Amino acid sequence: MPRESVIEIWGKVKEEKQAPAGVEVEVSKLNVIVPVAAPLPFEVNRTQEMLNLKIDMILDHRPFSLRNPEIGNVFKVQAEICRSFADFMRRNDFLEVHTSKIIAQGTEGGTALFPIQYFEQKAFLAQSPQFYKQMLVGAGYERVFEIGFVYRAEDHATSRHINEYLSLDYELGFIESHQDVMSLEVEFLRYLFENIKKNCAEVLNLYKINLPEIKEIPQIPLLEAMKIVQDEFGQKPSRPDDLDPEGEKLICEYTAKKFGSDFVYITNYPATARPFYTMPDLENPGLTKSFDLLYKGLEVTTGSQRIHDYNMLVDNIKKFGMNPEPFDFYLEIFRFGMPPHGGLAIGTERLTQQILGLKNIREASFFPRDRYRLTP
């Protein structure tokens, strides 16, 4: 019978110390329910090291390749991330929401959006639930979270970008500053790592991953981080208002050595590097109450306190050279009493990728959509 056939076995289970699982079945009856009808595309029941498959081969035969334990078990960890996120949020009185992925207006000015035809109107796929989660905080729910796909039409081809990714979002009202948003995330990450250790022990073992305990996550203001990268590594920044990917790797190297943390918050980004709804830092003119979370050299979270004052928000839209009028649907609730609030978004695939040390983000997406791939 060919490998991978669907079979039914009757027999006695008996203890057998030599067997990998400690037991074996003494077969008395064997039925081939569905035999394999075509040659297999590759040997699926091997270690990835032996197979050395190219990502393209894996993805071209996606459902089949998922039978490989190392390839398929990625998604047990990913499911644990989503479950833990929802669980943690509910315990902290967040309401789970689902907002539309068909939108009329982009949240970052309208650049990286997929246009779609919505009957006689032009619409876009949402690049973020940003406006909606804010509006729902204003609606009086105060704390909301969402797990949903977002779409970015960015024309890039790297091992850390896909054009459709699962975003873990939350937004909470009545905060003092972005620090409240961050400390909640630290708690979540601790909870998540405990859960993964507890519920995905076999998978971690398969990947030979030893998840460290998350203690404190260090915070470094962006400008300081850029200076560290330059002073410690002699790496000149390629742009004035953010770390480049190399800089992100280096700053993580630095904090891993100095603080023993795989995570580091980069805070207080310049307003020029952030969307218009980001709260300015009045004590540091030109900077914002914002942060990114880097994990083992990769950005996995972006968040901030948001502007809650109507006039300030409208002014800021104008400052960004945009017309506030198309944003009316979003701005309205800000006139009816919007509490101070903030939130963040976590890239699920990136988090999965970094936890398991995957080379390519596409390994952390069942059916990834990238610059050229639309199937399977």
Next chain:
RNA sequence: GGGCUCGUAGUGUAGCUUGGUUUAACACGUCGCCCUGUCACGGCGAAGAUCGCCAGUUCAAAUCUGGUCGAGCCCGCCA
């Protein structure tokens, strides 16, 4: 949008620099036979690749050149 790299049996690689002993090699898989208390780790044998495609250079091209198609990675941007 810019840059770099790669494309050899089902899969993964070697060969390419310095063109010709290559009937293109090796591992795994596939098929057959044998052996066997099975287990990714026994033995013997077989099939399977016009070396992505097109053109050029040459007596001769997997190997050199150009084009083309496909793929991967990096940058910008971002989760």
